Amino acid sequence: MFDPVIIEMIGKGFLESLYMTLVSSSLAYLLGLPLGIILVVTDKGGLKPCPWLNSVLGVIINLLRSMPFLILCITVIPVTRFITGTSLGPTATIVPLVIGAAPFIARMVESSLKEVDKGVIEAAQSMGASPFEVIWKVLLPEARPSLILGAAISVTTILGYSAMTGFVGGGGLGDIAIRYGYYRYQTDIMLVTVALLVIIVQVLQEVGLRLARLADKRK
Numbered sequence: 001m002f003d004p005v006i007i008e009m010i011g012k013g014f015l016e017s018l019y020m021t022l023v024s025s026s027l028a029y030l031l032g033l034p035l036g037i038i039l040v041v042t043d044k045g046g047l048k049p050c051p052w053l054n055s056v057l058g059v060i061i062n063l064l065r066s067m068p069f070l071i072l073c074i075t076v077i078p079v080t081r082f083i084t085g086t087s088l089g090p091t092a093t094i095v096p097l098v099i100g101a102a103p104f105i106a107r108m109v110e111s112s113l114k115e116v117d118k119g120v121i122e123a124a125q126s127m128g129a130s131p132f133e134v135i136w137k138v139l140l141p142e143a144r145p146s147l148i149l150g151a152a153i154s155v156t157t158i159l160g161y162s163a164m165t166g167f168v169g170g171g172g173l174g175d176i177a178i179r180y181g182y183y184r185y186q187t188d189i190m191l192v193t194v195a196l197l198v199i200i201v202q203v204l205q206e207v208g209l210r211l212a213r214l215a216d217k218r219k
Helices: 006-040 051-066 067-076 077-084 090-114 119-127 129-143 144-168 172-182 187-215
Strands: none
Touching: 006 051, 006 090, 006 129, 006 144, 006 172, 006 187, 051 077, 051 090, 051 144, 067 090, 067 144, 077 090, 119 129, 129 144, 144 172, 144 187, 172 187
C-alpha cells in the first residue's frame, strides 16, 4: 500500500508523537501536581486556608486553560525559542504542551483530592498528623485510583494537543496527517495516522483503567 519511505516516515511520526506525549506529560505533572495540591490545601476549609493565594492561582490556571491551544503555541513561540533554540520539531513542541497541560492537570488533581472523605483527614489530624503528613500519607494514597484515572485522561488530552501542533510544524503523526492528508489530499496516509492516534489513545486509557483498579483498595 505504501512505499518504504512513507512507512519509515509514519514510523518516525509515531515515535515522535509518543516522545512528545510522554515527556510533556511527565513535565506537566511536575508542575500540575503541586499546583493541584496547593489549590486544595489553600481552599476554604483546607488544611491551610489562604484565600488570596487560592484566588490568584485559580485565576492564572483558568486563564491558561481558557486559551485555545493553537493560539497558545503561537503566543509562547519566543519562550520556546529561548528554551530550545527553535520553534519547530518535537522537542520545541514540548514547551507549549507543558504550559497548556499543567493547568488542566492541576484541576484534575484538585478534583481527585477533593473526593477524599473528610472524615479520614480529620481522623489523621486528631492523631497529630502535620499538614505534610496528611497530604503525603492520607490525601495522595486515598486519591490514588482517581489520580491514575485523571492521569490517563490527561495523557490522552496531551496526545490530542500534540496532534494539533502539526499546524505549526510540531512534528509527529499530526504533522503527517496535516501535510499529506490535508494539503496533498492523500486520504490513505491521513487515515493511517488517525488510526494510529486512536490506537495510542485506547492503549493509554486501558492501561490507566487497569492501574486504577489495582490501586483501588475498596475492591
